[in-house]
Amino acid sequence: MLDKKIRVLVAKPGLDGHDRGAKVVARALRDSGMEVIYTGLRQTPEMIAEAALQEDVDVVGLSILSGAHMALAPRIMDLLKANGQTNVKVFIGGIVPDEDIPRLMEMGITGVYGPGASTEDIVKDIKNAVK
């Protein structure tokens, strides 16, 4: 049997076109030995949930800089649940006001990262979350 690889879907829901952050994170996860499925820009929640299902990922990483996280995150959580993927850990990176973070955590989001977050922390948190 081979080592179980951590599979991560990195996706950008919504309409903002800034994917630099998502790419930096994807690269960092790759360098930590994870398999990253990168889906690119302008994904709908449905597309993200579908990709997460087909790829049987352990983690979904959402990059949201548009401010629409309070609309997009619950939708994605619901779809993942509806597909039976209740074990999948969801992380958000981007521009998220501090007061939204507790509400996102309540929804079941595992971690939220803003500007300046270290990729090492993200890697560590993901590894802990899927243990």
Add this chain to the structure above:
Amino acid sequence: MISLEESILQGDRLALARLLTQVENDTDDGRAALDALFPHTGKAHLIGITGAPGTGKSSLVNQLALHFRREGKRVAIVAIDPSSPFTGGAVLGDRVRMKDLSGDNGVFIRSMASRGSIGGLAQATANVVQVFDAAGYEIIMIETVGAGQSEVDIAKLAHTTLVVEAPGLGDDIQAIKAGILEIADIMVVNKADRPGAESTEKALKSMLELAHPTQRVFAHHGKYMSAALPIETETNIWIPLIQRTIATDGKGINELAHQIAKHREHLIVSGDWTIRARARLESELDAALQSALMDRFRERVSEDQFNKVMDQVLERSLSPLEAVNMLMNGSLK
């Protein structure tokens, strides 16, 4: 509770996705399910898509999938990208070009990391394909790692192999080199709206003429073809076709799909379908045997013993072949 393989046969997508992971990680559950599903395999048309990085393989797969969906066929896509040789990690980006396919339950895309395999596929690709086959996907497209010249494993796995070229990647000497072009059943000149498409096609054509001097017969195609029988049945030889496409806007896709269908028909009429199936299963059997022997070897020779011999090799007091003999014969000190 129903078993994993039953849920697969009934079309449970989550079960399918999870089984693919088991198969990819070569777990005991995965192996057991493969055994149970094996009798249901052998129906799908396996289409390999290979070619250099950036030639447009993923976009082409996207367009072909749309075409096959219009024909009402269920389509599975296995897209392989390389793993890092240093960290084992990977960024799998083929889905980026396949957005048109989302929201369609008749399509299932699975990305795979090559995990150290060097032939353009991952070790578990054949098994992943088998699961899709059993699950009732009629068309399975396998997109290789961006291939250079010698990643030719796909030809062993697929019924029909497409080699994708794009203008500007080399002169006609590249076209007569051995390797990847030899495995093509159909050559695709993608990005055909770019300058140089014509000379790329010409180079491929002249290479084909070198390989198949009888190609002149091909020119009389129309005359002999009135019975609607493919000419290949007369000669039993498939002469690779060349098709120009522009994958980003779907040009040439209908023609390409037609040629793929024609190739399938050729395989069936000529008996090559069965021959290829046999060759494929033989190499699978071979690989399984090798890994079983390896397992047995590891059971008998402890890591300690192995490392001891390895140290002697490192000191150059034992050659690698001598070491193998020693390990195999059990004449260890």
